[in-house]
Amino acid sequence: MRDLSEQEKFWQGDFGNQYVERNIGQPLVAASLAMFAKALSRAGRIDSVVELGTNAGNNLQALHQLLPQSELFGVEINESACVQARALGIAQIWQGSLFDFPRERTYDLSLSKGVLIHLAPELLATAYAQLYALSRRYILIAEYYNPAPVEVPYRGNSGKLFKRDFAGEMLDRYADLHLLDYGFVYHRDPQFPADDITWFLLEKRP
Template sequence: MRELTAQEQFWQGDFGDQYVERNQGNTLIAGNLALFSRILARTQRLNSVLELGTNIGNNLLALHQLLPGCHLHGVEINAKAHAQAQSLGIASVWQGSLFDYPQARSFDLTMTKGVLIHLAPELLPAAYAQLYDLSSRYILIAEYYNPAPVEVLYRGNSGKLFKRDFAGEMLDRYSDLQLLDYGFSYHRDPQFPSDDITWFLLEKRP
């Protein structure tokens, strides 16, 4: 059995449990609805979505409302978060590391939101491969952006938060990917505040 990395152990344990408690509420879900409605407007015929790093399912809740006929799937390493996400009854949520999720099928859209930023840089190629290989058409990356890689102290912890151009690295790595759209969600938005997320929607060329 594979030994979990330091980041995986971090999110699987007490800190991951605390994250669950901090990230709940209707304001967050409303912001997600506004965000995903903009993003999904650029897609066509989504029948299946896979989110790597689902947490308690806040993103899946928004997607379920916007895409009521879509088959939703998630991956979550923290047991407490997984239980909450699965209990929503709107998605099939697999418990474990995104690196271990089996590539048994593909999905119309694969995505991460606030997940790649918490991976050590050496783990990113494997994460990119999962996003790419599991997608049949679209890839959504919604993370903290910075033109050059930089580490940020995260709630007193080092080695747990990184900003960089994740989408640009994927575009450089996979020649058949193209950028469809991108945008920014600001924490001071008067109606739908979000966590300063920059999102990129990529598509595989046929």
């Protein structure tokens, strides 16, 4: 069994627990539902979804409402978050690092929302490989965008929040990926604010 990185231990521990408590509630689920409705509007039928970095399950709740026929899977490193996500009873939750999640099958959609921004840059290639390998057709990336990589101080911590063109890097890395749609959710949106998230829907094509 491999040793977890410092960053993985950070999210597994007390800081990760505090993050879980800050990021639960129906307004967040509603905002995620509004974003997913737009982000997936050009996608075909989606019968299975895997989310890397599920936290307490806000996104899975939104996806369950939007795609009630879909089989949902979540991957989460923090034990407290896993307990809460499992308690929803809507998805299979695998506890552990997204880097260790087994590639035993593929899913119509693989998803990362607010997760890649918290990974050390040297871990991104492996995260991209997971998103790509687990996807049968679609990949949705919803993160903080910046045209060039930049680090941002995060609640008094350094090396824990980065902005960059995650989707562009995946498009450059995998020749069969194509940009199907993209959009932005402004933190001052009067109905469903979502912390200035930029989303990109990528599709695998022959």
